[in-house]
Amino acid sequence: MYFAALLARTEDGWEASDTELDDVETLSNFTDLAREATVDDDTVLLLIEQEDGWFGVVRVDGEEDPRIYVSDAAAASRSSYGEILLTDELLGREPGDPDVPDLDSLDLDGTEDGEGEDSDNDNDDEVPGTPGEAVPHGPVGDREVLSDLGVGEKELLALHAGDALNTIAEALGAAEVLETVR
Template sequence: MYFAALLARTEDGWEASDTELDDVETLSDLTDLAREASEEADTVLVLIEQEDAWFGVLRLDGEEDPRIYVSDAAAAARSSYGEILLTDELLGREPGDDDVADLDSLDLDGTEDGEPEHSDEEDEEAAASGEAVSHSPVGDRDILADLGVSEKELLALDEGDALSTIADSLGAAEVLETVR
């Protein structure tokens, strides 16, 4: 199960809106969606989570390039929405490298139709041979530091309640819960 929301910081505080990602295929699409949804906001956060597997944060400050953090790159790589956030640059790959499996053939849980999920041991073996993305966090670990969530706190978040914890630290827990 996925959840995606947009938090926009305006002069009046944080505003939240449910974000539909069905028509979003690229990071550029997601960035455009966030900018269009909150044109008057100073800071916009797109929060995405796959229940108990991974979460991601995309941050836009004005016209600056987006900043991204993903809690578990391997789990996100097996997700259609995670693939949007996982740029080659974020993964430390040359553009065009195809180290990640063909995501079109995957179910939303990241497995191919009728196949069981990989074990942690299989993921470690694949990572060691260069065939898979690591289960480590990737991206800007200071993405929320100026908003009250330090790198240490971000890395310690549990995937199950990360977005609620982040929203609570921002003072936006109530507005996030209205769109959940």
């Protein structure tokens, strides 16, 4: 089960909106959702979590490239929305490397809830269908994504899925507005 919300910074503080992810298939779709939530190209955060498995933050500031943080790449790689966030750049891979299959091409059906076909590979740190190509177990991305907003690298790394989004919202002064869309 996923929860996703947009927090858009305005002159009057933060505004939250629940967001539907049904039509999201690419990182560009996430970025477009964020840009649609602001009028003045202010900061917009897309906060997403999958139950107690992982959480992610996508930050969009105007027309700049999105900044991304994912709390647990291995867990996110096994979820449909998480794998969208795990770009080659975020994972430190060369785009188009023929030895590394694109995560978008992997069949992730049934793996979101831990239900998948049994495989001979017992290493949970490997992306299904990528023999020998491990996805890091733990955080990846921009650890300073929220530093100027009051959540430094140390605090971000200490957060755990399940309570992370509430903690982030509290630090931003947006806990009440986030709660309205939860």
